[in-house]
Amino acid sequence: xxxxxxxxxxxxxxxxxxxxxxxxxxxxxxxxxxxxxxxxxxxxxxxxxxxxxxxxxxxxxxxxxxxxxxxxxxxxxxxxxxxxxxxxxxxxxxxxxxxxxxxxxxxxxxxxxxxxxxxxxxxxxxxxxxxxxxxxxxxxxxxxxxxxxxxxxxxxxxxxxxxxxxxxxxxxxxxxxxxxxxxxxxxxxxxxxxxxxxxxxxxxxxxxxxxxxxxxxxxxxxxxxxxxxxxxxxxxxxxxxxxxxxxxxxxxxxxxxxxxxxxxxxxxxxxxxxxxxxxxxxxxxxxxx
Amino acid sequence: xxxxxxxxxxxxxxxxxxxxxxxxxxxxxxxxxxxxxxxxxxxxxxxxxxxxxxxxxxxxxxxxxxxxxxxxxxxxxxxxxxxxxxxxxxxxxxxxxxxxxxxxxxxxxxxxxxxxxxxxxxxxxxxxxxxxxxxxxxxxxxxxxxxxxxxxxxxxxxxxxxxxxxxxxxxxxxxxxxxxxxxxxxxxxxxxxxxxxxxxxxxxxxxxxxxxxxxxxxx
Numbered sequence: 001x002x003x004x005x006x007x008x009x010x011x012x013x014x015x016x017x018x019x020x021x022x023x024x025x026x027x028x029x030x031x032x033x034x035x036x037x038x039x040x041x042x043x044x045x046x047x048x049x050x051x052x053x054x055x056x057x058x059x060x061x062x063x064x065x066x067x068x069x070x071x072x073x074x075x076x077x078x079x080x081x082x083x084x085x086x087x088x089x090x091x092x093x094x095x096x097x098x099x100x101x102x103x104x105x106x107x108x109x110x111x112x113x114x115x116x117x118x119x120x121x122x123x124x125x126x127x128x129x130x131x132x133x134x135x136x137x138x139x140x141x142x143x144x145x146x147x148x149x150x151x152x153x154x155x156x157x158x159x160x161x162x163x164x165x166x167x168x169x170x171x172x173x174x175x176x177x178x179x180x181x182x183x184x185x186x187x188x189x190x191x192x193x194x195x196x197x198x199x200x201x202x203x204x205x206x207x208x209x210x211x212x213x214x215x216x217x218x219x220x221x222x223x224x225x226x227x228x229x230x231x232x233x234x235x236x237x238x239x240x241x242x243x244x245x246x247x248x249x250x251x252x253x254x255x256x257x258x259x260x261x262x263x264x265x266x267x268x269x270x271x272x273x274x275x276x277x278x279x280x281x282x283x284x285x286x287x288x289x
Numbered sequence: 290x291x292x293x294x295x296x297x298x299x300x301x302x303x304x305x306x307x308x309x310x311x312x313x314x315x316x317x318x319x320x321x322x323x324x325x326x327x328x329x330x331x332x333x334x335x336x337x338x339x340x341x342x343x344x345x346x347x348x349x350x351x352x353x354x355x356x357x358x359x360x361x362x363x364x365x366x367x368x369x370x371x372x373x374x375x376x377x378x379x380x381x382x383x384x385x386x387x388x389x390x391x392x393x394x395x396x397x398x399x400x401x402x403x404x405x406x407x408x409x410x411x412x413x414x415x416x417x418x419x420x421x422x423x424x425x426x427x428x429x430x431x432x433x434x435x436x437x438x439x440x441x442x443x444x445x446x447x448x449x450x451x452x453x454x455x456x457x458x459x460x461x462x463x464x465x466x467x468x469x470x471x472x473x474x475x476x477x478x479x480x481x482x483x484x485x486x487x488x489x490x491x492x493x494x495x496x497x498x499x500x501x502x503x504x505x506x507x508x
Contacts, residue, residue, distance in 0.1 A: 070407035
């Protein structure tokens with residue numbers, strides 16, 4: 001910073017390292033003293049919750065993993081919360097991924113957070129989800145929207161075995177599941193536009209219900225589908241996940257992360273206010289524009 | 290023979306027929322056409338499986354070339370890239386007969402290298418966004434002011450602290466996201482969809498030279 005600068009000019013040209021440290025320290029504060037602020041429930045979260053409440057043990061839901069490990073912080077808690085709700089309702093679950101090759105890691109993380117999901121060969125007790133009977137995992141399927149369309153038409157044209165090499169016809173859950181007509185709901189968790197693929201290829205052609213658990217940024221792009229009746233619900237990033245945890249009564253990672261969301265959002269707004277005070281004061285004195 | 294197959298007209302004909310039938314099959318319920326389109330889709334899906342392999346081989350080729358030629362400023366990164374591809378591939382080979390998502394030799398680099406790096410990358414963007422917001426979000430004009438105010442309200446609405454500050458923040462946020470932005474987003478989606486159809490038609494009639502010349506091997 002040059003000499004002779006006013007306090008407003010200095011404020012406007014503040015070193016970015018100071019901003020980084022301010023954010024870093026602020027984010028650390030909730031770990032010392034959690035805020036634990038109450039969360040209200042958005043309409044779209046309620047809608048998804050209510051829709052899943054209409055499903056039962058004879059229904060099959062596809063959970064589409066369309067986010068990589070880098071987006072776990074925002075997408076995984078919501079994905080886990082919805083999976084837990086499906087387990088509570090006894091709904092059969094198919095997991096697959098058409099967008100990210102690292103989805104095996106996400107599946108591992110989901111299994112670690114939902115102990116009822118028993119892997120192949122693991123003994124399943126009462127209340128557990130037996131692999132192949134109550135849930136199945138197909139891993140990564142290449143091909144983008146073409147594959148999504150093809151899965152809607154005929155799952156067996158694309159998939160011959162599950163992730164573990166078991167032929168699809170030997171999986172009890174898949175016995176009567178062959179196309180989008182046999183699926184009640186697709187929940188797509190995405191950092192991109194995979195939700196659009198399912199709306200176009202599953203909802204429009206077969207009437208399958210679609211919902212999205214996206215990063216917060218995706219929420220705005222998905223809302224037109226919800227308002228047009230093409231989607232049954234949506235969760236808005238980590239906030240939506242926290243709302244869903246509250247709805248199913250199982251508080252988890254999203255609720256814990258909300259403190260960081262509170263602090264970071266408030267800090268950004270305070271910073272913007274200070275930046276604009278600096279801007280107007282500098283402009284009034286005929287400084288930089 | 291190969292020169293005939295590389296002619297743009299051949300590519301245009303194939304693209305046009307496939308595109309026309311696919312569109313027809315989407316909108317009209319003609320079983321014969323739908324069966325044919327399903328076959329096209331299966332074919333495309335299988336091609337995309339091979340594309341994953343092709344991507345691996347192409348990346349390996351590029352990095353082997355860089356290592357062999359000692360391309361300045363690049364070759365040592367190419368060694369890391371090449372080994373990052375090769376080692377998990379070789380480690381997973383014995384598992385091909387019975388795939389598992391819990392094989393330690395395969396999951397270790399993912400769990401202890403890839404996952405932390407991915408999380409760190411995503412977290413780091415928060416710091417950049419914070420710094421960028423401080424420098425860029427200035428009320429320089431009426432439009433910028435509207436954007437700034439709406440952005441702040443949405444941010445406050447997305448965090449529970451907004452409700453604590455003022456209990457009407459969620460209402461305003463809901464209106465902005467459910468009503469205020471929807472017309473713009475609808476317009477964007479519809480125009481983008483029309484743009485895709487227009488692009489497709491241009492490809493089908495051969496007006497999109499970049500695609501047709503690429504199809505003919507012109508690059």
